[in-house]
Amino acid sequence: MIIGGLRKLGQVTLFLGSLLAQCGPALARPRLVVHQIYNAGARSLIIIMLSGLFVGMVLALTGIDLLARFGSEDVLGVAAALGLLKELGPVVTALLFAGRAGTSLTSEIGLMRATDQLTAMEMMAVNPMRYVAAPRFLGGIIAMPLLVAIFDIVGLFGAQLVGVQQMKVNAGTFWSQMQGAVHLDDVVEGIIKSLSFGFACTLIAVYEGYNASPTAEGVGLATTRTVVASAVLTLIIDYLLTAAFL
Amino acid sequence: MRSTRNLEVGTGLFVLLGFAALAFLTTQLPSSGLKLGGSKSGYKVLAKFDNIGDLKPGAPVSMAGVNIGEVEGIKFDAKDYKAAVTLRISTAYNQIPDDSDASIQTQGLLGGKYIGIGPGGSDMFLKDGSTIPFTQSAIVLESLVNKFFANFAQRGGGGGGGDSGSPDSSAAPSGDATKEKQK
Numbered sequence: 001m002i003i004g005g006l007r008k009l010g011q012v013t014l015f016l017g018s019l020l021a022q023c024g025p026a027l028a029r030p031r032l033v034v035h036q037i038y039n040a041g042a043r044s045l046i047i048i049m050l051s052g053l054f055v056g057m058v059l060a061l062t063g064i065d066l067l068a069r070f071g072s073e074d075v076l077g078v079a080a081a082l083g084l085l086k087e088l089g090p091v092v093t094a095l096l097f098a099g100r101a102g103t104s105l106t107s108e109i110g111l112m113r114a115t116d117q118l119t120a121m122e123m124m125a126v127n128p129m130r131y132v133a134a135p136r137f138l139g140g141i142i143a144m145p146l147l148v149a150i151f152d153i154v155g156l157f158g159a160q161l162v163g164v165q166q167m168k169v170n171a172g173t174f175w176s177q178m179q180g181a182v183h184l185d186d187v188v189e190g191i192i193k194s195l196s197f198g199f200a201c202t203l204i205a206v207y208e209g210y211n212a213s214p215t216a217e218g219v220g221l222a223t224t225r226t227v228v229a230s231a232v233l234t235l236i237i238d239y240l241l242t243a244a245f246l
Numbered sequence: 247m248r249s250t251r252n253l254e255v256g257t258g259l260f261v262l263l264g265f266a267a268l269a270f271l272t273t274q275l276p277s278s279g280l281k282l283g284g285s286k287s288g289y290k291v292l293a294k295f296d297n298i299g300d301l302k303p304g305a306p307v308s309m310a311g312v313n314i315g316e317v318e319g320i321k322f323d324a325k326d327y328k329a330a331v332t333l334r335i336s337t338a339y340n341q342i343p344d345d346s347d348a349s350i351q352t353q354g355l356l357g358g359k360y361i362g363i364g365p366g367g368s369d370m371f372l373k374d375g376s377t378i379p380f381t382q383s384a385i386v387l388e389s390l391v392n393k394f395f396a397n398f399a400q401r402g403g404g405g406g407g408g409d410s411g412s413p414d415s416s417a418a419p420s421g422d423a424t425k426e427k428q429k
Binding site for chain 2: 035143145152188191
């Protein structure tokens, strides 16, 4: 069990090494990376924006219920902004990303493996790491912070919708308190978190797909493992990074 | 051909949206981000306080409730044991009399501290590097409560010793009187 875990960790690390080695050559073909940014990012836009809107709205709703008991509705903007920027934005986006983009990466690469496309590429002296794995990895890492930023903005809009439009918190107070309390560090923390989550989730997705058993069942199992491992790893990294930035 | 165009447009839209959102978050949201543009403009004024409470750099400086600048830095002045607070005031407000007073005030009951400036009557105006002569320290809630309770206990002791409801000035003598009685 322990040996197995160590072996898996070693395999992922070695895979990451060869993946990073191929990232430079993959960047030389930006068209492949752009395609993957489209797949991972642009096609996740709708679900990210919809989730962001509702997360922001529910944040404002619970926040105002709690804050009204202390007569301090004026800090609603601060609570919503910090909650979104530092925790909910990166974490929820990463979970959605694992479900939306991670699974499609794993099953796509796994299916390539199952239908011997990767082997065929190797036969033709085309490195599948360079043309299949690395562009997807880069695309995911680039798309993730952008998705988080969009999630945050839409979330703030949602919080504003409930807090200011519905619950009648003063709009000036809402925004000025937010600007007074949010520092550049908080934004940077969110960006670093999103980059780390993007890195972890995409690495897991590509690794699982690349090493999936070449059967229908194997691809299915690999996809499940991607979601589970991404979610757990995201939450663990989130705790560690939050502790580090505190 | 059409699908590649769709792909490019979609990616371009996504990247544009993403970077616009990032730019908004980094420049507009934090007060420190706004300062990047505003830090060049504005003049610095020094004010020394006996006690600044929990005033922090970045706190607003306001005059008649209007935000005119912010606290740039706080240092301890070892010479006269005071807190030296540097205020950066926007150049738009360059007609503040140089005998104005600065006081540390609280937003709401338990809110953050800010500096309020009350205008003086001088013809000369504050300029870069000048010092605000009159300052009023932060009101520390705990010490206020302590003072109140000390006062209250003193009055209560005097009342128990003799005449009830005695005014504050007679509390001390009546306390002495009870001590003499106990002797």
